C-alpha cells in the first residue's frame with residue numbers, strides 16, 4: 552500500500568515526507584520512540600523520585616521542577632501540583648508509586664479535551680470542498696504535514712487538491728507541485744514569474760495570463776492562488792482542499808495581515824470556509840508555542856493545531872501548557888519525518904508514551 556514510500560526522497564521538504572518510517576514498529580512504538588527525549592526529561596528524574604520511600608515536600612518540589620523542565624509551563628505545573636496535593640489528601644495516597652499513577656491520570660485529564668480529531672466523514676465536517684488552511688512560523692513543518700495529510704485523506708477515500716499558497720519562495724511552489732505530480736494529487740500554483748530581464752521591466756510579458764484568465768501580475772499573491780484552488784476544487788468535485796502558506800513570525804505584522812487576508816479571501820470564495828485553520832507548531836519552541844497560538848488565533852481564528860517534531864529535542868509538556876493557557880484541538884502530532892509519523896492526537900496514548 553505504501554509503495555510510494557520507496558521513492559528516493561529529494562531534498563525538498565514534501566519529498567522528505569516520503570522517507571520510509573522504520574519498518575515493523577507500530578504507531579504506539581514510534582510515538583514512544585519519538586517522545587524518548589521528553590520521557591527522559593520526565594521519567595529519569597521522575598523514576599528516581601517515584602522510587603523513593605515516601606511522599607514529602609522535597610519530592611513535590613522536585614516534581615515541580617521536572618514538570619517545568621519538560622516544558623509544561625508555570626500554569627499547567629501549578630495546576631498539576633495543586634490537583635495532585637488535593638488527591639494525595641483525599642485518597643490518602645502514601646506511596647510514590649501511587650503518586651505516579653495519580654499524576655498520569657491528571658495529565659491525561661488535562662490533555663483529553665485537546666483530543667478532537669479531524670474526521671472528514673463526521674456529519675459536522677462534511678462540507679465539500681472541505682477547505683483547510685495551514686499557517687505557522689518558518690520551518691514548523693507545514694508543507695511536509697500537507698504531504699502527509701494529503702496521503703491520509705486519499706487513503707480515507709477523499710479526493711484531494713492542494714494550493715501552493717507559499718508564493719514567497721519559488722522553490723516552495725515547485726516542491727509542492729513536484730510532490731503532487733508524483734503522488735497524483737492536483738496542485739494549483741501561480742504561473743512562473745517572468746525571467747529576470749522581463750521582471751525588471753516591471754510588467755509581465757505581453758499577453759501573459761494568470762490562472763484565472765486575467766493578466767498575469769506575478770505579484771505572488773497567496774490569496775489569489777488559494778481562491779483559484781477553491782474554484783478548481785469545486786469544478787472538479789474535490790472533497791478536500793489544503794492550502795499551504797509561507798512561514799511567518801507573529802512579529803511580522805505585514806505578513807500576519809497578509810495571512811488574515813488569505814482567510815478573508817477564502818471566506819469570500821466559500822462563505823462557510825475555511826472549515827479548518829491549522830496552526831503548525833514545532834514542539835521544540837517550548838513556551839513560545841503559547842505566544843504563537845495567541846497571535847495566529849487573533850489573525851486567522853485557529854481551529855486546530857498540528858504539533859510536529861515531538862521526536863526532536865522536544866519537551867512534550869508543551870501540550871499541557873497549551874491545554875491550560877490556550878486550549879485548541881490538537882488534530883495531529885508528528886513524531887518523525889516518515890509519512891506515517893503524523894497521527895491523530897490521543898491523550899491517553901500520548902501520556903502513556905511519556906511515562907511508559
Ligand SMILES: Nc1nc2c(ncn2[C@@H]2O[C@H](COP(=O)(O)OP(=O)(O)OP(=O)(O)O)[C@@H](O)[C@H]2O)c(=O)[nH]1
Pocket residue numbers: 564565567568687688689690691692693694695696717723796797798799831859860861862863884885886887888892
Ligand atoms: N523530526 C521531524 N522532522 C519533521 C517533522 N515534521 C516536519 N519535519 C521536518 O522539518 C523540516 C521543515 O519542514 P517543512 O514542512 O518544510 O516546514 P514548513 O513549515 O513548510 O517551512 P517553511 O515553508 O520554510 O515555512 C523538514 O525537514 C521536515 O522533514 C516531525 O514531526 N519530526
Ligand SMILES: [Mg+2]
Pocket residue numbers: 564693694695717723795796797798
Ligand atoms: Mg513550507
